[in-house]
Amino acid sequence: QPIETRLVMLQTGMRAPMGIKVKGQDLQEIESFGVQLEGILKQVEGVKPQAVFADRIVGKPYLLIDIDRDRLVRYGVTIEAVQRVLSIAIGGIPLTETIEGRERYGVRVRYPRELRDSPEDLKNIYIPVEGGNQVPLGELVNIRYEQGPQVIKSEDTFLIGYVLFDKTEGNAEVDVVENAQQAIQEQIDNGKLIVPKGVSFAFTGTYENQLRAEETLLVVVPLALIIIFLILYFQFRSVSTSLMVFTGIAVAFSGGFIMIWLYGQDWFLNFNFLGENMRDLFQMHPINLSVAVWVGFIALFGIATDDGVVMATYLTQAFKRNTPKNIQEIQNAVVEAGEKRIRPCLMTTATTILALLPILTATGRGSDIMIPMAIPGFGGMLIALITLFVVPVLYAWQKEIQLKRANR
Structure with a gap:
């Protein structure tokens, strides 16, 4: 099974033998349109309902640190200084290298986990300012969570999302794809499915072979x-x-x-x-x-x-x-x-x-x-x-x- 899945991915670029490529400029629109196609495909004759899945592109939490430039001016701190402290405190910086026999290990210095494990902990990171004083990071930046893409895929300069599906046993791939195309076109003609401006879709998969x-x-x-x-x-x-x-x-x-x-x-x-x-x-x-x-x-x-x-x-x-x-x-x-x-x-x-x-x-x-x-x-x-x-x-x-x- 892993080898078969790998071959399918090499042929189609997807994790399934058949699918729909949804292209556009906005990830939110691509995901929303893909979810609508998912609901239609589950009703198509010859399509295995449990195998239909549209990419959930937007949904991963991102921790955003917005630097307040006005506050930096008040304290006389540069953006580079704040970024350097954040880079060292959270990501760490290679300091030296230790040699153990034939093995070499890098030594990285950064804050202990208990001091960087949550947004509240990050606000307590101290930034040096003029005069040798220090201010907490929370006085200089705004920290918040925001939903973003789990992965960004592109093709032909367009952002892209996939709607994956598979056929039931005893049905030909070409027939299933034709049924799906007809069902989607009927929904578009009836006005039940509206293709957003700038969004396009196309069927792809091993049936092309x-x-x-x-x-x-x-x-x-x-x-x-x-x-x-x-x-x-x-x-x-x-x-x-x-x-x-x-x-x-x-x-x-x-x-x-x-x-x-x-x-x-x-x-x-x-x-x-x-x-x-x-x-x-x-x-x-x-x-x-x-x-x-x-x-x-x-x-x-x-x-x-x-x-x-x-x-x-x-x-x-x-x-x-x-x-x-x-x-x-x-x-x-x-x-x-x-x-x-x-x-x-x-x-x-x-x-x-x-x-x-x-x-x-x-x-x-x-x-x-x-x-x-x-x-x-x-x-x-x-x-x-x-x-x-x-x-x-x-x-x-x-x-x-x-x-x-x-x-x-």
Whole structure:
């Protein structure tokens, strides 16, 4: 937990994975506005109420010593003399250094604690004046307590305060932030929340990494699909055949989403086997569309075309060797090719699925990332078995159309 908290602080600059930065010129206004945001966030769906906290910036007691210049003139004392006495009496001054073997210790001289422990004690500190006389500090200064900031934080030349919050389990960070933004905007539109002049706020946190990753994936995913299609085209030199094999990606894509949906259903695999609950074994819970899930889909796209490539390659070679003369011969050739290639395709799919099982049941470090990556591959390869029938059927359909056109 301490390491995780430290990583969160390095990423966001806060003690929580999500928060709101409130910027302004007045600490009191920043704190007041932050407290209002705290009350709104506690009512937002997906936000953990007990984790919402706005910085209490102003509230630390400060002891202020105001020097009365008129009194100093009356007694003939300079400001520097008063400050020097205060510095020595309260803070102390290094006088010398003592050596104990290889260790050195500084010797600091100042008033004993019982003579500087309260404002009344400080008033009894004596200040030397002209003529060799001394007057108590209380005759020269006004001592009082005043509330001030516990810590002053700034960013981009603005004073800043934080409103920290966290999401409840099963909710995506981006969705929670969007709900919070909508709730705050509704309060502003209704006039229930007024943003003070000179104060601004902005959401921040680890969800920003998710947004940046999504922007990257908007480029990477289509690029991966284009590259896969180009590789298929270079293999078959036919757009139609490449599209037939490419259908395996669409089928696997749907299978990945089906598996993600099943993971969030309480009834799915909810039974015991050899004394072990299957949902607990596979750590099934609702899965959000995180970066890890999309990385799993990208890996699935490359694997999903394997069965189609094996089937289409054999069909292409078989039709080159023997050109069918009628529809029956086309169907017989397709069925024969399918029977011969179904075993290699099943072996390819089976080895992929079996290789993913240890990842799906992993509980060690990094499993929270690896499991969402493996789920699309596992579900996609199960459904991708349909391509064993889809590719031969589409191939036969194409050859039948070509034969009919040739016979016209």
